[in-house]
Amino acid sequence: xxxxxxxxxxxxxxxxxxxxxxxxxxxxxxxxxxxxxxxxxxxxxxxxxxxxxxxxxxxxxxxxxxxxxxxxxxxxxxxxxxxxxxxxxxxxxxxxxxxxxxxxxxxxxxxxxxxxxxxxxxxxxxxxxxxxxxxxxxxxxxxxxxxxxxxxxxxxxxxxxxxxxxxxxxxxxxxxxxxxxxxxxxxxxxxxxxxxxxxxxxxxxxxxxxxxxxxxxxxxxxxxxxxxxxxxxxxxxxxxxxxxxxxxxxxxxxxxxxxxxxxxxxxxxxxxxxxxxxxxxxxxxxxxxxxxxxxxxxxxxxxxxxxxxxxxxxxxxxxxxxxxxxxxxxxxxxxxxxxxxxxxxxxxxxxxxxxxxxxxxxxxxxxxxxxxxxxxxxxxxxxxxxxxxxxxxxxxxxxxxxxxxxxxxxxxxxxxxxxxxxxxxxxxxxxxxxxxxxxxxxxxxxxxxxxxxxxxxxxxxxxxxxxxxxxxxxxxxxxxxxxxxxxxxxxxxxxxxxxxxxxxxxxxxxxxxxxxxxxxxxxxxxxxxxxxxxxxxxxxxxxxxxxxxxxxxxxxxxxxxxxxxxxxxxxxxxxxxxxxxxxxxxxxxxxxxxxxxxxxxxxxxxxxxxxxxxxxxxxxxxxxxxxxxxxxxxxxxxxxxxxxxxxxxxxxxxxxxxxxxxxxxxxxxxxxxxxxxxxxxxxxxxxxxxxxxxxxxxxxxxxxxxxxxxxxxxxxxxxxxx
Numbered sequence: 001x002x003x004x005x006x007x008x009x010x011x012x013x014x015x016x017x018x019x020x021x022x023x024x025x026x027x028x029x030x031x032x033x034x035x036x037x038x039x040x041x042x043x044x045x046x047x048x049x050x051x052x053x054x055x056x057x058x059x060x061x062x063x064x065x066x067x068x069x070x071x072x073x074x075x076x077x078x079x080x081x082x083x084x085x086x087x088x089x090x091x092x093x094x095x096x097x098x099x100x101x102x103x104x105x106x107x108x109x110x111x112x113x114x115x116x117x118x119x120x121x122x123x124x125x126x127x128x129x130x131x132x133x134x135x136x137x138x139x140x141x142x143x144x145x146x147x148x149x150x151x152x153x154x155x156x157x158x159x160x161x162x163x164x165x166x167x168x169x170x171x172x173x174x175x176x177x178x179x180x181x182x183x184x185x186x187x188x189x190x191x192x193x194x195x196x197x198x199x200x201x202x203x204x205x206x207x208x209x210x211x212x213x214x215x216x217x218x219x220x221x222x223x224x225x226x227x228x229x230x231x232x233x234x235x236x237x238x239x240x241x242x243x244x245x246x247x248x249x250x251x252x253x254x255x256x257x258x259x260x261x262x263x264x265x266x267x268x269x270x271x272x273x274x275x276x277x278x279x280x281x282x283x284x285x286x287x288x289x290x291x292x293x294x295x296x297x298x299x300x301x302x303x304x305x306x307x308x309x310x311x312x313x314x315x316x317x318x319x320x321x322x323x324x325x326x327x328x329x330x331x332x333x334x335x336x337x338x339x340x341x342x343x344x345x346x347x348x349x350x351x352x353x354x355x356x357x358x359x360x361x362x363x364x365x366x367x368x369x370x371x372x373x374x375x376x377x378x379x380x381x382x383x384x385x386x387x388x389x390x391x392x393x394x395x396x397x398x399x400x401x402x403x404x405x406x407x408x409x410x411x412x413x414x415x416x417x418x419x420x421x422x423x424x425x426x427x428x429x430x431x432x433x434x435x436x437x438x439x440x441x442x443x444x445x446x447x448x449x450x451x452x453x454x455x456x457x458x459x460x461x462x463x464x465x466x467x468x469x470x471x472x473x474x475x476x477x478x479x480x481x482x483x484x485x486x487x488x489x490x491x492x493x494x495x496x497x498x499x500x501x502x503x504x505x506x507x508x509x510x511x512x513x514x515x516x517x518x519x520x521x522x523x524x525x526x527x528x529x530x531x532x533x534x535x536x537x538x539x540x541x542x543x544x545x546x547x548x549x550x551x552x553x554x555x556x557x558x559x560x561x562x563x564x565x566x567x568x569x570x571x572x573x574x575x576x577x578x579x580x581x582x583x584x585x586x587x588x589x590x591x592x593x594x595x596x597x598x599x600x601x602x603x604x605x606x607x608x609x610x611x612x613x614x615x616x617x618x619x620x621x622x623x624x625x626x627x628x629x630x631x632x633x634x635x636x637x638x639x640x641x642x643x644x645x646x647x648x649x650x651x652x653x654x655x656x657x658x659x660x661x662x663x664x665x666x667x668x669x670x671x672x673x674x675x676x677x678x679x680x681x682x683x684x685x686x687x688x689x690x691x692x693x694x695x696x697x698x699x700x701x702x703x704x705x706x707x708x709x710x711x712x713x714x715x716x717x718x719x720x721x722x
Contacts, residue, residue, distance in 0.1 A: 056214030061236030065245045070175045077140040077171040084127045087163035099153035106152040182298040204403040211236035237471045242278035251281040254585040266567040268300045274558045276481040277461030301407040304441035308529025309367045310550045311437035318390030320495045324379040329360045333370040341428035361502045365510035369436045376435035384415045384431045395460045395487040410442040448563040451550045455558035458496040460487040515580035524551015526576035545573035549580040553587045672707035696721035
């Protein structure tokens with residue numbers, strides 16, 4: 001018989017089914033109501049707890065030196081806040097009240113600029129207003145400081161209990177401070193959370209360094225925000241520069257020291273590797289209102305100034321390359337003053353009577369304005385276009401593709417005539433003055449690139465600032481050394497050799513002696529030029545000078561080229577004596593870094609390399625010397641025995657070695673302390689349990705217990721010192 005009672009079960013089942021159906025209908029009705037009538041309200045609620053298309057900021061790539069040292073890197077920084085509404089909801093108010101004083105005292109210790117009382121007033125204000133994003137400290141802090149704040153009472157709890165939270169931001173840090181600051185570049189601190197580059201390589205290579213921004217959306221689930229990644233961020237690539245930290249630091253110190261010495265206004269120095277064109281150092285120091293020197297502008301690549309006498313090398317090379325004359329060309333410079341089409345051309349020593357008659361190499365060696373300008377004017381006066389074409393051929397005006405915003409190319413006027421054959425932008429004096437470095441505008445890096453080409457046998461290398469871009473340790477793009485287009489050979493090898501010889505004599509015999517070195521040969525050219533004040537001319541409000549020295553070293557096998565430019569007001573002003581001195585310090589510093597000496601050269605020829613064994617057991621002494629790798633002579637044992645026969649009979653040979661290894665040898669016998677000082681003698685004897693009595697000062701001349709005496713308990717040894 002079935003136990004199922006249909007009359008009892010079915011009514012119950014029907015009631016449950018009806019109830020579930022009613023609930024389902026209610027849910028559907030309620031859902032429909034929410035989806036229609038309440039839609040706008042709940043959409044606003046959803047907007048408060050979700051956020052779509054949130055940017056994920058990628059980590060910016062590093063800027064590295066040529067040997068992999070960090071010049072600029074992205075590090076996390078934090079801004080810390082309190083959510084007092086969250087603190088209240090978590091029912092942590094009581095704990096906050098109890099720990100507030102401790103929190104404020106801890107904050108004061110971390111941020112001593114603000115007192116604990118000030119912190120307390122600030123935090124209580126935020127709590128009264130139930131602020132949800134109340135700043136604890138107004139400035140960004142680094143990770144170490146953030147960790148300290150996180151360990152304070154209440155703050156160490158989870159953010160859902162404490163209300164403590166933070167915003168993590170990327171900060172651009174330079175481990176070497178301002179080293180090569182304008183070249184490496186920096187970021188705008190206030191714009192776009194410090195992610196907008198301002199200058200230098202940071203700006204030029206921003207597309208590589210910045211990476212790719214990611215996208216995520218946020219949802220609040222169970223009272224917690226969850227980040228759901230849509231598109232992950234891709235970190236930026238690292239760029240490897242050609243900057244050498246050691247050479248850069250050396251060059252900066254050399255420039256600043258000279259600027260302080262002569263009260264200069266601006267100091268520029270660039271060091272280039274001859275074979276590759278790599279920029280190993282670039283310095284741009286400018287005097288600020290507080291008297292300190294800092295990098296404000298990249299003068300090395302942007303200053304368009306008349307270079308002065310360093311341009312004379314281009315003039316002489318053009319004359320030789322065009323075959324106008326050879327180095328035996330003789331020119332009369334008179335008494336140092338020569339009339340040039342209504343103006344006077346003067347040499348720097350005109351007050352002393354000038355140089356008189358000289359040949360071309362000497363004109364360059366002594367930097368004769370009259371000599372150089374007369375040679376150029378003699379051959380090109382009727383055809384100045386040919387001279388300027390020769391200047392262009394030297395590469396001084398070439399586009400060097402400098403990867404720094406603000407870089408300028410050199411400007412040298414090309415003579416032009418109108419239809420009637422009249423000069424429209426030229427005068428009779430333009431050519432003579434152009435030949436000695438006026439009537440032109442050339443940035444220091446262009447001048448250096450020309451001199452580097454001379455050192456490189458005529459091949460002009462493009463200045464290289466970045467060698468490669470790397471991602472996750474792998475090279476993704478290389479920037480190999482590049483020859484400036486159209487300037488694979490700026491002059492014939494024969495002319496290059498002649499110019500090299502003239503530049504070597506400028507330093508060894510001429511005005512550039514201070515740039516030279518006793519350790520290696522240096523080649524180069526000095527330059528001293530007045531700086532035009534625009535429409536006001538050259539002497540408005542006093543005379544300003546550009547002092548230059550450009551050259552390379554060592555002369556026989558050039559490794560580095562360098563240019564130093566200093567702007568200063570008033571006299572004295574000497575390119576060779578001031579800029580040349582900076583060049584000297586940089587060159588010697590660089591060459592000293594590459595010196596490799598044999599350690600054997602440091603050995604003192606008069607030193608005794610074999611220790612003198614005065615006393616002791618023969619076998620023990622021989623054992624020690626053999627362990628040190630020192631060979632003993634055939635009569636070694638005899639010599640030791642004759643010095644102190646006592647040790648010989650004290651122990652058998654086998655026991656002596658055993659005692660030596662244990663460190664107990666000789667502890668039962670009085671040592672020989674004659675000739676020792678009191679402290680050493682007393683130490684050796686009393687170490688063996690014998691009491692010492694000392695008379696006199698100086699060294700031990702006698703001892704009451706003779707060397708080798710077998711020690712008995714309670715004995716006393718008297719030492720006499722003189």
